[in-house]
Amino acid sequence: MKKSVVVAATIALSGLFGQALADEQLEIGKKIYERAFGRGCGTCHDIASNPQLTALIKGGQLDRARFEQVLREGKGGMPKAVGEIMKQKAVEKAGYSEEQAIEALYKYLESK
Numbered sequence: 001m002k003k004s005v006v007v008a009a010t011i012a013l014s015g016l017f018g019q020a021l022a023d024e025q026l027e028i029g030k031k032i033y034e035r036a037f038g039r040g041c042g043t044c045h046d047i048a049s050n051p052q053l054t055a056l057i058k059g060g061q062l063d064r065a066r067f068e069q070v071l072r073e074g075k076g077g078m079p080k081a082v083g084e085i086m087k088q089k090a091v092e093k094a095g096y097s098e099e100q101a102i103e104a105l106y107k108y109l110e111s112k
C-alpha cells in the first residue's frame with residue numbers, strides 16, 4: 001500500500017518535471033526565434049517570399065538534420081546562425097549546448 005503510494009507520487013512528479021522541461025525548451029526556442037540577429041528569424045522568415053519554416057517542418061520538407069546544417073553553414077541569403085543563437089541570454093542562462101539550443105528552436109517551430 002505505502003509502496004504503491006510512493007510509486008504513484010514518483011510517476012506524477014516525474015510527469016510534471018518532464019512537462020516543465022518541455023515548456024522551458026519551447027520558451028527558449030521562442031526567444032531564439034524572436035531575438036536572434038536582433039530582430040529575430042521572423043524578420044526574414046515571416047515574409048512570404050522566404051522559406052516558411054513551420055510549414056516546411058510540418059510538411060516533412062525540412063528535417064532536423066537539414067535544419068541544423070543550414071544553421072551551421074548558412075545558405076544563399078541565409079546567414080550562419082549558430083553563433084548568433086548561442087549569444088542569446090535565454091540560451092546562456094539555461095546552459096544549453098549548441099545541440100540543445102538547435103533542438104529547442106526546431107521544437108518551437110514544429111509547435112507553432
Ligand code: HEC
Nearest residue numbers: 036037040041044050051062067070075076077078079081
Ligand atoms: C537576413 C534574413 C534571414 C534571417 C535573419 C534568417 N534567415 Fe533563414 N533564410 C533566409 C533566406 C533568404 C533563406 C533561403 C536561402 C536559400 O534557399 O538560398 C533562408 C533559409 C533558411 C533555412 C533553410 C530552409 C530550406 O528549406 O532550405 C532554414 C532552416 C533557416 N533559414 C532558418 C533560420 C533560422 C532558424 C533563423 C533565425 C536563427 C533564420 N533562418 C534567420 C533568410 C534569413
